[in-house]
Each structure stands twice: as C-alpha cells, then as structure tokens.
Amino acid sequence: MGTVVDAPAVVTEKEVVAENMLGDKKVTVVFVLGGPGSGKGTQCSNIVEHFGFTHLSAGDLLRAEIKSGSENGTMIENMIKEGKIVPSEVTIKLLQQAMIKNENDKFLIDGFPRNEENRAAFENVTKISPAFVLFFNCSEEEMERRLLGRNEGRVDDNIETIRKRFKVFVESSLPVIEYYDAKDKVKKIDAAKPIPEVFEDVKAIFAPYAKVIV
Ligand SMILES: Nc1ncnc2c1ncn2[C@@H]1O[C@H](COP(=O)(O)OP(=O)(O)O)[C@@H](O)[C@H]1O
Numbered sequence: 001m002g003t004v005v006d007a008p009a010v011v012t013e014k015e016v017v018a019e020n021m022l023g024d025k026k027v028t029v030v031f032v033l034g035g036p037g038s039g040k041g042t043q044c045s046n047i048v049e050h051f052g053f054t055h056l057s058a059g060d061l062l063r064a065e066i067k068s069g070s071e072n073g074t075m076i077e078n079m080i081k082e083g084k085i086v087p088s089e090v091t092i093k094l095l096q097q098a099m100i101k102n103e104n105d106k107f108l109i110d111g112f113p114r115n116e117e118n119r120a121a122f123e124n125v126t127k128i129s130p131a132f133v134l135f136f137n138c139s140e141e142e143m144e145r146r147l148l149g150r151n152e153g154r155v156d157d158n159i160e161t162i163r164k165r166f167k168v169f170v171e172s173s174l175p176v177i178e179y180y181d182a183k184d185k186v187k188k189i190d191a192a193k194p195i196p197e198v199f200e201d202v203k204a205i206f207a208p209y210a211k212v213i214v
C-alpha cells in the first residue's frame with residue numbers, strides 16, 4: 001500500500017480576489033441612499049465639485065441603457081414606470097463598466113443598492129464594500145413636493161408612480177440602510193433643509209477626502 005500524501009493547498013491567483021480592487025486599482029466607494037426626491041443627485045454634484053469623486057447614478061445609467069436601444073431597454077423602461085427595482089445583474093454590470101472605464105478611484109454610487117438583492121449581489125460580484133453610506137433623510141411630504149416640481153420629464157415623476165416608489169423605498173430600501181447601520185457605516189443627514197445647508201453637513205463628512213491643492 002502506498003503512502004497517502006495530502007495534496008498541498010494550492011490557491012490559484014484567480015481565487016484570490018482582494019477587497020475593493022477593480023482590476024489593478026483600489027477603489028473607494030460611497031453609497032448615496034435616500035428616498036426618491038431626497039436630494040441625492042443634487043448633493044452628489046456638489047461632492048464631485050469639491051471632493052473629486054465621480055458620480056454614478058444607477059437611475060441615470062439605467063435611463064441611458066434604455067436610450068441606447070439595448071435589448072434590456074423595454075424591460076428597464078417598464079420597471080421604472082412602475083417604480084420597481086431592476087434585477088441586480090443589469091444594474092451591477094452598468095456600474096462595473098462605468099467604474100472600469102473611468103480613471104478615477106473614488107466613486108459615489110447614487111441610488112444603489114436599493115434592495116437586499118442589489119446589496120448582496122454587488123458584494124459577491126465586485127468584492128467591493130463601501131467606505132460608508134450617506135443617507136439623506138427626508139419626509140415623504142417634502143420628497144413628493146420636490147419630485148412633482150423636478151421638471152426633468154421623467155416618466156416616473158407622476159403622483160401614481162411616486163406613491164409606488166415610496167412604498168418600495170420603505171419596504172425594500174430602508175432595510176439596506178438598516179443593514180449598514182448595524183455595521184456602523186451609515187452617516188445620516190437631515191435632507192429636509194435647504195440645499196446649501198444640507199451641503200454644509202455633507203462637507204463635514206467628506207472633509208477627510210478633500211482634494212489636496214499644491
Ligand atoms: N434640499 C433641497 N431643498 C429643496 N429642493 C431640493 C433640495 N435638494 C434637491 N432639491 C430639488 O428636488 C428635486 C429632487 O432632487 P434630486 O437631487 O433629483 O433628488 P434624488 O436624486 O434623491 O431623487 C430637484 O428638483 C432638486 O432641485
């Protein structure tokens with residue numbers, strides 16, 4: 001009888017996926033969450049200007065995908081009209097492509113993850129965890145007023161779809177915020193205040209990421 005020798009534990013390079021690596025760059029990701037109309041897009045523009053992040057809005061990427069005539073276009077359009085959340089493989093692919101294409105290593109991911117499926121799939125596929133989660137807290141009454149006045153010609157900014165989006169936010173998106181809160185990763189902002197005042201609070205959070213001016 002021959003001797004049984006344990007096979008050496010071989011770990012191939014493929015099996016080692018380092019955290020927060022995107023190809024050969026290490027990325028910083030901040031998730032920007034909050035109800036529809038809480039001011040995510042508005043504040044992201046300010047953060048880009050002052051702190052050198054790249055803004056990736058999941059909703060904007062999905063709307064661009066519809067416009068591009070992609071095979072998923074009709075499905076995405078129907079989901080958006082109904083205020084439903086598009087399957088994560090579609091959204092994650094768009095986010096990943098956008099991050100790879102961009103030379104920056106600091107990203108604001110706005111409006112994602114919007115449900116547990118989004119969150120778990122992003123973690124599994126990309127191995128990226130957020131540095132923190134910025135949460136814009138605002139009453140439905142105020143968000144409704146803002147959405148009805150947004151005037152961007154969006155198919156989902158009508159009262160019927162807005163009500164559906166609020167329901168999805170409470171049922172599916174708030175649990176994601178609670179998940180990160182339990183990990184002490186949520187930075188909650190009072191988003192009901194005027195835009196400049198909200199940005200003062202945002203600035204305090206992003207101060208460690210200030211661009212170094214030489
Ligand atoms: N703090 C604020 N006070 C009043 N109106 C705001 C505020 N922040 C954003 N808005 C307006 O509300 C609407 C929704 O803002 P937006 O940034 O698109 O929100 P979100 O991306 O969270 O849906 C826009 O018309 C925007 O100009």
Ligand SMILES: Nc1ccn([C@@H]2O[C@H](COP(=O)(O)OP(=O)(O)O)[C@@H](O)[C@H]2O)c(=O)n1
Pocket residue numbers: 035036037040041057058059060062079080081082083084085086087091110111112113114118156165
């Ligand atoms: N992670 C995401 C983000 C948006 N969406 C869809 O896109 C719609 C608009 O998202 P958005 O982030 O642009 O909306 P706002 O919160 O900015 O008003 C959502 O209501 C969903 O139908 C999605 O399916 N999955």
Ligand SMILES: [Mg+2]
Pocket residue numbers: 040041057059111
């Ligand atoms: Mg938005």
